Amino acid sequence: MLVNSVLLLTIVGTCTRGAKILGVVTSPSYSHQVVYQPIWKELSLRGHQVTTIVTDGINDPSLTNLTEIVIEESYGSLKRHNFLDLHADQGIMKMFAEIGYYFRDLYEVQFNDARVKKIINDPKSNFDLVIFEAIGAPFVYFAKFNCSVIAMTSMDAAFPYSQVMGNPGHPLVNPSYMLKIEDSEHFTFKEKLASITNYWVCIALSWFKFDAFFDEMNRQHFGNNIPPINELFKRIDMLFVVSNPIFQDNRAVNPNTITLGAGLHIKPPQPLPKDLKDFLDNSPVPVVYFSLGTNVKGNLLNQTTKAEFYKAFSELPYKFLVKVDWENLTIPKNVKVARWLPQQDVLRHANVKLFITQGGLQSLQEAVTNAIPMVGIPFFGDQFQNVQKIVKRGIAVKLHRHEISKETIKNAITKVLTDPTYKQKVEEMRDLMYDEPMTSLDKAIWWIEYVLRHKGAPLFKSNAANMPMYEYLMLDVIGAVLAFLIVLSVFIKLIYKSLKFILSRLIGGYFVKSKKKRD
Numbered sequence: 001m002l003v004n005s006v007l008l009l010t011i012v013g014t015c016t017r018g019a020k021i022l023g024v025v026t027s028p029s030y031s032h033q034v035v036y037q038p039i040w041k042e043l044s045l046r047g048h049q050v051t052t053i054v055t056d057g058i059n060d061p062s063l064t065n066l067t068e069i070v071i072e073e074s075y076g077s078l079k080r081h082n083f084l085d086l087h088a089d090q091g092i093m094k095m096f097a098e099i100g101y102y103f104r105d106l107y108e109v110q111f112n113d114a115r116v117k118k119i120i121n122d123p124k125s126n127f128d129l130v131i132f133e134a135i136g137a138p139f140v141y142f143a144k145f146n147c148s149v150i151a152m153t154s155m156d157a158a159f160p161y162s163q164v165m166g167n168p169g170h171p172l173v174n175p176s177y178m179l180k181i182e183d184s185e186h187f188t189f190k191e192k193l194a195s196i197t198n199y200w201v202c203i204a205l206s207w208f209k210f211d212a213f214f215d216e217m218n219r220q221h222f223g224n225n226i227p228p229i230n231e232l233f234k235r236i237d238m239l240f241v242v243s244n245p246i247f248q249d250n251r252a253v254n255p256n257t258i259t260l261g262a263g264l265h266i267k268p269p270q271p272l273p274k275d276l277k278d279f280l281d282n283s284p285v286p287v288v289y290f291s292l293g294t295n296v297k298g299n300l301l302n303q304t305t306k307a308e309f310y311k312a313f314s315e316l317p318y319k320f321l322v323k324v325d326w327e328n329l330t331i332p333k334n335v336k337v338a339r340w341l342p343q344q345d346v347l348r349h350a351n352v353k354l355f356i357t358q359g360g361l362q363s364l365q366e367a368v369t370n371a372i373p374m375v376g377i378p379f380f381g382d383q384f385q386n387v388q389k390i391v392k393r394g395i396a397v398k399l400h401r402h403e404i405s406k407e408t409i410k411n412a413i414t415k416v417l418t419d420p421t422y423k424q425k426v427e428e429m430r431d432l433m434y435d436e437p438m439t440s441l442d443k444a445i446w447w448i449e450y451v452l453r454h455k456g457a458p459l460f461k462s463n464a465a466n467m468p469m470y471e472y473l474m475l476d477v478i479g480a481v482l483a484f485l486i487v488l489s490v491f492i493k494l495i496y497k498s499l500k501f502i503l504s505r506l507i508g509g510y511f512v513k514s515k516k517k518r519d
């Protein structure tokens with residue numbers, strides 16, 4: 001009997017044995033990190049041994065199966081190469097270059113960390129699965145471990161990742177999220193041109209420049225045995241994207257691409273700090289919550305513009321809860337300022353009626369989760385297209401960054417708070433967003449364990465994934481047919497000319513005479 005239970009325990013033990021999982025989220029951005037945190041937590045609670053390399057930790061000592069390597073210095077890379085500021089005003093090429101330098105800087109910071117080096121250089125390091133943030137090409141390095149690989153983003157995937165999964169990309173159906181497109185259902189000619197150019201520039205950059213740049217970095221760090229980036233890319237088994245049709249254009253994807261678009265990062269409610277709770281509980285008027293997220297720093301707005309916000313707020317019959325790092329401005333009586341706020345719990349509060357946001361995807365999901373209509377002020381990246389979408393859904397008003405004045409701010413706020421259709425629409429969107437067969441977290445965990453059970457997901461690979469670009473674009477066949485047609489037409493012309501020549505020699509006189517008669 002005892003022997004039997006021991007045997008049974010061993011069998012159950014092996015079947016449910018936790019996998020060794022390495023998670024790598026390189027972006028020094030809280031809004032990127034929070035999307036993955038519930039996944040790390042849940043995997044560790046399910047008995048997997050999870051090691052993460054991140055920029056912000058969960059810091060929960062009760063998660064005994066989770067080891068976090070938190071590299072806070074990563075934030076320095078973003079400070080040194082702030083491509084976010086560039087995008088807003090100086091064009092996309094300059095931004096691409098700066099992004100390249102930023103990734104190199106980040107890579108140096110993270111790969112020179114002693115704890116990371118230990119994992120990489122220890123020949124005994126082994127994992128069953130690597131989940132890494134699909135953002136910069138160089139971090140695909142972690143696919144070097146002989147194990148399954150999942151790439152994951154906190155937004156839609158950048159072009160090379162879609163391409164490697166064999167997902168079709170069309171610059172007019174799914175333009176890059178970095179482009180400013182006013183309405184992706186009705187492109188202007190200029191936007192079409194920009195999107196098509198961007199598409200080809202991205203392809204050309206990866207062919208001619210970026211891959212080589214990053215391969216060189218990898219070789220410098222890890223010697224010549226490290227496979228080239230395009231080989232490492234092919235090891236990706238699955239791609240997880242944060243995508244939801246409320247905020248983004250629909251995209252055709254293969255079954256190896258999993259969309260987690262319904263509030264994966266939403267946490268259970270936490271009690272608010274006392275002063276904040278008092279401020280919100282005791283407000284007799286609606287409260288407007290203002291935050292431009294973690295990446296839009298105060299230096300992106302000048303002092304005049306910041307002052308316009310406060311002037312507008314002071315003239316409106318509402319209270320304002322404002323998360324900013326602004327200095328040297330007189331704060332009106334109806335405004336409460338904080339450097340940091342528990343955003344999800346603020347938006348949950350019954351007295352909060354409007355959210356003024358930069359339009360980051362996670363913020364939009366939090367607003368819709370709590371049915372809060374918005375005023376969107378996009379600054380960079382995907383924010384332009386995100387805000388365009390929520391305006392289209394009827395749940396927000398857009399405020400152009402360069403048209404901020406006391407009047408425009410007052411108008412936008414008043415419009416959303418006095419017209420009840422914004423609230424109705426956002427309630428509708430909330431119901432649509434959460435009407436799913438399973439939560440995004442369950443979906444993510446289910447597919448991660450699928451990959452663990454089957455050591456990858458080879459059944460779901462598209463033929464497009466391994467096809468060279470010229471084949472995918474049918475250039476070889478088009479070229480061959482064109483060549484054939486050219487040869488054929490030359491041939492026909494030759495025959496025609498020869499026939500004509502022979503005929504003219506045989507009965508030439510006749511043709512010449514009859515032609516002359518007709519003229």
Ligand SMILES: *[C@@H]1O[C@H](CO)[C@@H](O)[C@H](O)[C@H]1NC(C)=O
Pocket residue numbers: 018044045046047048062063064065
């Ligand atoms: C850690 O993993 C073990 C299995 O390896 C599991 O029994 C235990 O519940 C997990 N503990 C926590 C706190 O997640």
Ligand SMILES: *[C@@H]1O[C@H](CO)[C@@H](O)[C@H](O)[C@H]1NC(C)=O
Pocket residue numbers: 146
């Ligand atoms: C990789 O792992 C597989 C089993 O999962 C094993 O058969 C193979 O030999 C390993 N390759 C290397 C290079 O370690």
Ligand SMILES: *[C@@H]1O[C@H](CO)[C@@H](O)[C@H](O)[C@H]1NC(C)=O
Pocket residue numbers: 303327328
């Ligand atoms: C605020 O004032 C201090 C002292 O006058 C000055 O050093 C600082 O640069 C000012 N900050 C801004 C954002 O203007």
Ligand SMILES: *[C@@H]1O[C@H](CO)[C@@H](O)[C@H](O)[C@H]1NC(C)=O
Pocket residue numbers: 302304305401402403404
């Ligand atoms: C401040 O920014 C606004 C909006 O971008 C601009 O219109 C204005 O000219 C700027 N003012 C100063 C003093 O730079």
